[in-house]
Amino acid sequence: MGLTVDTINQRVRNAEYAVRGELAVKSEEFRARLAKGDKTLPFDQVISANIGNPQQLDQKPLTFFRQVLSILENPLLLEKEQVLVNGLGYQPDVIARAKKLLDSVGSVGAYSASNGVPAIKESISNFIQERDGFSADPAHIYLSTGASSGVNTLLNVICASKQTGIMIPIPQYPLYTASLALLDATPVPYCLDESKNWGTDLDTIRKSYDKGKADGLDVRCIVIINPGNPTGSSLPEEDIRAVIDFANEKDLLVMADEVYQTNVFVGKFHSFKSVLRQMQRDAPGKYDKVQLASLHSVSKGMVGECGHRGGYFELVGFDPEVEANVYKFVSIMLCAPVIGQCMVDLMVNPPRPGEPSFALYDKEYKSIFNGLQERATALHKAFSQMEGVSCAEPQGSMYLFPTITLSQKAVDAAKADGRKPDEFYAMELLNATGICVIPGSGFGQVEGTLHFRTTFLAPGTEWVGSIVKFHKDFMDKYR
Amino acid sequence: MGLTVDTINQRVRNAEYAVRGELAVKSEEFRARLAKGDKTLPFDQVISANIGNPQQLDQKPLTFFRQVLSILENPLLLEKEQVLVNGLGYQPDVIARAKKLLDSVGSVGAYSASNGVPAIKESISNFIQERDGFSADPAHIYLSTGASSGVNTLLNVICASKQTGIMIPIPQYPLYTASLALLDATPVPYCLDESKNWGTDLDTIRKSYDKGKADGLDVRCIVIINPGNPTGSSLPEEDIRAVIDFANEKDLLVMADEVYQTNVFVGKFHSFKSVLRQMQRDAPGKYDKVQLASLHSVSKGMVGECGHRGGYFELVGFDPEVEANVYKFVSIMLCAPVIGQCMVDLMVNPPRPGEPSFALYDKEYKSIFNGLQERATALHKAFSQMEGVSCAEPQGSMYLFPTITLSQKAVDAAKADGRKPDEFYAMELLNATGICVIPGSGFGQVEGTLHFRTTFLAPGTEWVGSIVKFHKDFMDKYR
Numbered sequence: 014m015g016l017t018v019d020t021i022n023q024r025v026r027n028a029e030y031a032v033r034g035e036l037a038v039k040s041e042e043f044r045a046r047l048a049k050g051d052k053t054l055p056f057d058q059v060i061s062a063n064i065g066n067p068q069q070l071d072q073k074p075l076t077f078f079r080q081v082l083s084i085l086e087n088p089l090l091l092e093k094e095q096v097l098v099n100g101l102g103y104q105p106d107v108i109a110r111a112k113k114l115l116d117s118v119g120s121v122g123a124y125s126a127s128n129g130v131p132a133i134k135e136s137i138s139n140f141i142q143e144r145d146g147f148s149a150d151p152a153h154i155y156l157s158t159g160a161s162s163g164v165n166t167l168l169n170v171i172c173a174s175k176q177t178g179i180m181i182p183i184p185q186y187p188l189y190t191a192s193l194a195l196l197d198a199t200p201v202p203y204c205l206d207e208s209k210n211w212g213t214d215l216d217t218i219r220k221s222y223d224k225g226k227a228d229g230l231d232v233r234c235i236v237i238i239n240p241g242n243p244t245g246s247s248l249p250e251e252d253i254r255a256v257i258d259f260a261n262e263k264d265l266l267v268m269a270d271e272v273y274q275t276n277v278f279v280g281k282f283h284s285f286k287s288v289l290r291q292m293q294r295d296a297p298g299k300y301d302k303v304q305l306a307s308l309h310s311v312s313k314g315m316v317g318e319c320g321h322r323g324g325y326f327e328l329v330g331f332d333p334e335v336e337a338n339v340y341k342f343v344s345i346m347l348c349a350p351v352i353g354q355c356m357v358d359l360m361v362n363p364p365r366p367g368e369p370s371f372a373l374y375d376k377e378y379k380s381i382f383n384g385l386q387e388r389a390t391a392l393h394k395a396f397s398q399m400e401g402v403s404c405a406e407p408q409g410s411m412y413l414f415p416t417i418t419l420s421q422k423a424v425d426a427a428k429a430d431g432r433k434p435d436e437f438y439a440m441e442l443l444n445a446t447g448i449c450v451i452p453g454s455g456f457g458q459v460e461g462t463l464h465f466r467t468t469f470l471a472p473g474t475e476w477v478g479s480i481v482k483f484h485k486d487f488m489d490k491y492r
Numbered sequence: 493m494g495l496t497v498d499t500i501n502q503r504v505r506n507a508e509y510a511v512r513g514e515l516a517v518k519s520e521e522f523r524a525r526l527a528k529g530d531k532t533l534p535f536d537q538v539i540s541a542n543i544g545n546p547q548q549l550d551q552k553p554l555t556f557f558r559q560v561l562s563i564l565e566n567p568l569l570l571e572k573e574q575v576l577v578n579g580l581g582y583q584p585d586v587i588a589r590a591k592k593l594l595d596s597v598g599s600v601g602a603y604s605a606s607n608g609v610p611a612i613k614e615s616i617s618n619f620i621q622e623r624d625g626f627s628a629d630p631a632h633i634y635l636s637t638g639a640s641s642g643v644n645t646l647l648n649v650i651c652a653s654k655q656t657g658i659m660i661p662i663p664q665y666p667l668y669t670a671s672l673a674l675l676d677a678t679p680v681p682y683c684l685d686e687s688k689n690w691g692t693d694l695d696t697i698r699k700s701y702d703k704g705k706a707d708g709l710d711v712r713c714i715v716i717i718n719p720g721n722p723t724g725s726s727l728p729e730e731d732i733r734a735v736i737d738f739a740n741e742k743d744l745l746v747m748a749d750e751v752y753q754t755n756v757f758v759g760k761f762h763s764f765k766s767v768l769r770q771m772q773r774d775a776p777g778k779y780d781k782v783q784l785a786s787l788h789s790v791s792k793g794m795v796g797e798c799g800h801r802g803g804y805f806e807l808v809g810f811d812p813e814v815e816a817n818v819y820k821f822v823s824i825m826l827c828a829p830v831i832g833q834c835m836v837d838l839m840v841n842p843p844r845p846g847e848p849s850f851a852l853y854d855k856e857y858k859s860i861f862n863g864l865q866e867r868a869t870a871l872h873k874a875f876s877q878m879e880g881v882s883c884a885e886p887q888g889s890m891y892l893f894p895t896i897t898l899s900q901k902a903v904d905a906a907k908a909d910g911r912k913p914d915e916f917y918a919m920e921l922l923n924a925t926g927i928c929v930i931p932g933s934g935f936g937q938v939e940g941t942l943h944f945r946t947t948f949l950a951p952g953t954e955w956v957g958s959i960v961k962f963h964k965d966f967m968d969k970y971r
Binding site: 016028074088089122162318320346351 | 809
């Protein structure tokens, strides 16, 4: 009878990934029905607020980036430079950058080195130095197929057995629990502090670590997502210091998922790498053995180029033999998409003031940033006015993660429907409005609390009004 | 002391991937030295014959494909259609195709559906129908990040434990053994028949299966690479029928790695899907439960777009619940690179006779095909004249896999150097000529035989002469 769901890899069967689960599938069915002219639905568009996918919604690509990529895809265009300049309005720095990248990459249709194009690793190293004020060695930078494949690589190398404990925040991005399920390693969850804008709380982390050890686990890594997903938090420097200090004390590898590093509305982004280097400078010798992996991506921020699947990670303090195994692992999949690698190069080395493309780039970049902030604020304001809803101030990333308090009647209705209360709420929201959000249970939440995650990427305010109206009706119905 | 090579995932440590191993790393060091002006090496260029990476060497991208991609990367170009046509010489079908793809994809910077852009799955389904004469359902087609990630997905779902046995050809492409090592499943090797141009031999397959069963394994899948890697074989239809018949008898899932399907010099490519459908038509009911996964890619053939990491796989006869798990697995990594998906669309739906871009496309395509065949023939001829070397006639793919017979003195010298004899030979070849090939032991070979794999992608004949001269010197030295 061949392969069945009972004989396949049960680790795959047990893995959960809510971002693209039942709600997302149903929302795509609604979208297809609307596209076919179905008039029976109570809404006329589907809003995919379930996933941080900016260019699926309103966000336009940055012109400079895409002009360069168009030449990389068709280098024969360089034989007609005058047409590019006079006919298409390509600025000289577009052409110069394309030539430079083609010089170092060769054809974007060729495999690169397994860990990425050397010149692009140099660009990343310059970017990190400029961002942090501390140098970065290109030898320890690895290009990846988006940050997700970087996380996959690192967890594959780190997780040795079911006894391996990996500390993950709750709520978390479900890539982490899904990957740990596939690798049959054990998550050691630590709760973020909703009352402190979803910051880290060291006592909580310590207790969670102790529990993991008491359970017989070899706790060897702590994952931090900053700015936060799904929480929208942005960690203050002291929280980062405290985590590094704890990791140093307990010999934990720090995995810093920093893909939202430019999506910061409040305060300033502090990279784990820069804080670690400061701590190493301030207390010579004390933090020498800290191992850090930090990840970044072209998918988020004002770049928003999810579909190009570009990203990188930097390793600090890794044993050379361990790094050799990281290299071997990435080499099995040959290399990250080369045009995506070039997108990374553009992200880390955008037009500078004084360069011909700077004015347009700067205008586009700021317009996206301001638009995101305005939408976050508007959505937050709407949530603040909704009965039984409270929501931390938007600080960063692309998400809000409000708490919802539902009546016992609603909880009973969910149970009768065979769903968790937050799943039930999200499904009812989708059915009534076409807006797809993800229930908090897909990310993990403190027992007894309910949340949902929504992006604030969709344009306009009409859909925010739809949420407000739905919520009122829902609360009235189950009062 | 943090993570060490003794505490990491030992499955990663134990995995081997010769295509990008020590020889490849050393060849890159040589290349870097030459680039810096180092004159101390006995050669002036490095020839990467270790990897099927056409565009790193001589192969140019197909113009139509890259023109379309240049518009997909910068859709603003469509606002200047006249410039594209009159200034850049883009044909109307280039522009029409770009518009069609943008209509269905949206932005190439947005995530697509997890299993790929629906319209591109439709294109693939039309291609399969045209190729095979049997229909293909888009619902069972999955876009992947090159074929490698497709293999990774399928093996992750199929391999349940160390007791899972996966039949793999020997010699094989080391992606298979590496992936099985990572998943802690067990390869069940079956030898290809070098005397029959590396075809499959059913007696050998049966014995290998029986041995796997006798060893207590749950043998559940047979992998076939056709056209062959590293062997350069192209299977006759009767071999494929025999494999399917055997798989049906033993309830084995068939995984057909068909990425070289257009690299066929002798006879005709027969897809497993078409042969299965014929068998199902000819003997109604008998083969209904055969499960087949077949893989294809933009990396090989006359397309040669490795760097774009585009590919797909089609599932036939899979249980819907198993497919749901395949879908979930691919969704964790979100989606394949969208521009790579578009490249798949172009590969399966190239310009047709009568369309404006056809003449150029056809000329470029045939020129690449003929060039590959000529080089394969020239290399084969050179091998035929070398002492102690024999090589099957080139039939397909991008490789030759000659047998080499070395003297006891050479074997002893290898041993003294701490290497297997074929590794020693390949290392000496690299050191003397700058030509990087992969020793047969990286793919597996019958005990007591020695081989190496070389691509025939490098331009010119000088490097072939270098191999001939090196081989003569090597044989003389160790006579």
